[in-house]
Amino acid sequence: xxxxxxxxxxxxxVPSDSPQTVRSESELAEVLAYVLANHQPxxxxxxxxERPKVGRRGRPDHQIKVDADAAGGVGAIxxxxxxxxxxxxxxxxxxxxxxxxxxxxxxxxWTPPADAPSxxxxxxxxxEFPRRAVLPLDLWQEALREFMRTGLRPTCVExxxxxxx
Numbered sequence: 139x140x141x142x143x144x145x146x147x148x149x150x151x152v153p154s155d156s157p158q159t160v161r162s163e164s165e166l167a168e169v170l171a172y173v174l175a176n177h178q179p180x181x182x183x184x185x186x187x188e189r190p191k192v193g194r195r196g197r198p199d200h201q202i203k204v205d206a207d208a209a210g211g212v213g214a215i216x217x218x219x220x221x222x223x224x225x226x227x228x229x230x231x232x233x234x235x236x237x238x239x240x241x242x243x244x245x246x247x248w249t250p251p252a253d254a255p256s257x258x259x260x261x262x263x264x265x266e267f268p269r270r271a272v273l274p275l276d277l278w279q280e281a282l283r284e285f286m287r288t289g290l291r292p293t294c295v296e297x298x299x300x301x302x303x
Contacts, residue, residue: 141189141289144198145169147182159187163283170279174208180261181205181216184282186289189223199223199238202285203303205257205267206278212250213278214257214267215243217291218303225290240303242271243281243295259302270298 143166144157152158160166173182182205185198192199200219206212217223220238250272257267273281273295281292291297 139287139289141186141286143184143286144187145182145184147173148176148178148180150176157185160286163286166283166286167279170206170282173204174206174275178205178261181258184285186285189289190220202282203259204278204282205259205261206275207255207257208275210251210253210255211275212254212257212272213275214259214271214273215278215281215292215295216259216267216271216300216303217241217243217297219291223291225288225293240300241291241297242267242300243273243278243292244270244298245273245277246270246296248274248277259300265302 143160145160146157147169158169160169181203184202185200190199191197200223203216205214218240250269254272257272259265259267277295281295284292284294
């Protein structure tokens with residue numbers, strides 16, 4: 139099964155409160171290429187439409203936030219969601235709330251270049267992703283494709299609990 143994604147990102151011709159619907163990996167590739175080629179004043183956000191909604195407004199029960207820099211060849215991912223957003227209730231769920239968690243993706247076998255640009259969880263207040271959360275761009279893209287395929291927090295990267303979202 140593949141999930142339909144709603145992606146909020148800055149597009150000059152479309153209001154920022156309107157997500158783009160992404161139904162295929164090729165459409166996701168187009169969105170990611172656009173994000174990499176165009177300044178994003180806020181981190182793009184992805185959600186899987188088919189996952190549960192919560193609250194009286196019916197908001198998604200999860201969220202993926204990303205930032206990337208094409209010239210630096212790096213990206214970063216923050217994921218938040220309920221316990222069932224974690225495939226197989228992974229052991230790294232320890233230390234989070236019983237109801238859910240917030241995590242940053244890592245690649246412990248890779249060291250970002252010393253001159254890798256800063257990537258941001260929140261650009262309005264300049265909250266940076268930790269240096270350990272910087273991923274090679276190909277792994278960043280693979281993790282987002284995996285999210286589209288599974289609707290779950292990707293397993294192709296490692297995760298660490300984040301206090302910031």
